[in-house]
Amino acid sequence: MSKKIAVFPGSFCPFTKGHESIVLRALPLFDEIIISVGLNSEKNNYFSIDERVQWIKDVFADQKKISVLKYEGLTIEHCAKVKAKYILRGLRNSHDFKFEKGISQMNLSMDSTIETIFLITEPKYSHISSTIVRDIIKNGGDASQFLPKEINI
Numbered sequence: 001m002s003k004k005i006a007v008f009p010g011s012f013c014p015f016t017k018g019h020e021s022i023v024l025r026a027l028p029l030f031d032e033i034i035i036s037v038g039l040n041s042e043k044n045n046y047f048s049i050d051e052r053v054q055w056i057k058d059v060f061a062d063q064k065k066i067s068v069l070k071y072e073g074l075t076i077e078h079c080a081k082v083k084a085k086y087i088l089r090g091l092r093n094s095h096d097f098k099f100e101k102g103i104s105q106m107n108l109s110m111d112s113t114i115e116t117i118f119l120i121t122e123p124k125y126s127h128i129s130s131t132i133v134r135d136i137i138k139n140g141g142d143a144s145q146f147l148p149k150e151i152n153i
């Protein structure tokens with residue numbers, strides 16, 4: 001049987017406890033999870049792509065089933081390249097749902113062999129967003145409670 005490989009795509013600017021929780025909960029469902037940091041809107045990203053990739057590698061250093069890659073272009077093309085049949089996404093609220101619904105349906109129209117799998121966030125993390133974490137850091141605040149313990153910004 002072929003390996004069940006999932007791509008978890010995002011900008012992860014930065015990777016938060018919310019993202020970490022989604023990956024850890026999805027781990028029993030897949031043989032491999034490839035956390036894929038998108039290069040697309042690099043100009044809007046506060047942290048460099050290499051910094052973001054390294055932080056995520058630090059978080060999952062002990063997890064053999066998890067790897068971290070950067071990618072550019074369409075997520076479904078990246079999935080095809082790494083032989084992933086699943087896209088993993090997290091849902092915090094109805095706003096996420098509306099946004100994700102459109103993307104997943106368009107991805108499915110473009111490649112019906114790739115399914116998007118959604119996990120609803122743990123309630124204790126549903127308020128965490130990279131945007132707000134970034135604002136705290138930009139303004140010199142302490143965002144450590146929202147970040148995995150391996151990420152010290």
Ligand code: ADP
Pocket residue numbers: 009010011012013016017018019022088089090091092096120121122125126127128129130
């Ligand atoms: P993108 O720029 O593609 O939206 P993000 O880095 O913001 O990427 O998020 C990647 C994925 O993680 C998305 O599916 C997003 O909904 C999900 N996510 C973000 N924050 C949380 C959280 N606190 N709990 C659960 N899922 C989350």
